[in-house]
Amino acid sequence: MQETWTFDFQSTANPKEDLERLLAEREQELGIFLSYYYKKEGAVAEKVKLKSGPEFYSSKTGSMVLDFDLVHFNACLAINEQVREEMKVDFKVDEENQKLILTGPFWPIREMDEI
Numbered sequence: 001m002q003e004t005w006t007f008d009f010q011s012t013a014n015p016k017e018d019l020e021r022l023l024a025e026r027e028q029e030l031g032i033f034l035s036y037y038y039k040k041e042g043a044v045a046e047k048v049k050l051k052s053g054p055e056f057y058s059s060k061t062g063s064m065v066l067d068f069d070l071v072h073f074n075a076c077l078a079i080n081e082q083v084r085e086e087m088k089v090d091f092k093v094d095e096e097n098q099k100l101i102l103t104g105p106f107w108p109i110r111e112m113d114e115i
Contacts, residue, residue, distance in 0.1 A: 002106040005033040009100035
C-alpha cells in the first residue's frame, strides 16, 4: 500500500516557505492522509507538524518528515492511547497544474496464508 494526496499549490520565488505554510494550513487534511496507513489498527493521526525538511532533491521534488500524534480509541474495549510518531513523505510540485503531490512510504500488505 502506498498513499498519495494532492493539494492546490501555487509556488512563488521561495517554494520552501510556500510548502511550509501550506502544511501548517492543511494540518487536518494531512491527518486524514496519514490515517490511511493506520486504519487497520483503528488509529487516526492528529496534530501533524513538519519535523524536518522540506529537503529539495530538485526544484520540483523532495522529501520531508512529518511528526504527528497517533491516537488509538475504542470505547468498547476501554482503549484510549496516544503516541507521537513520524513518517517520511515525498513530494512533487506540479507547476503546470498548480498542484502538490504527497506520496507516503510503501508498506507491503500481507496476503492471506494458504491452508
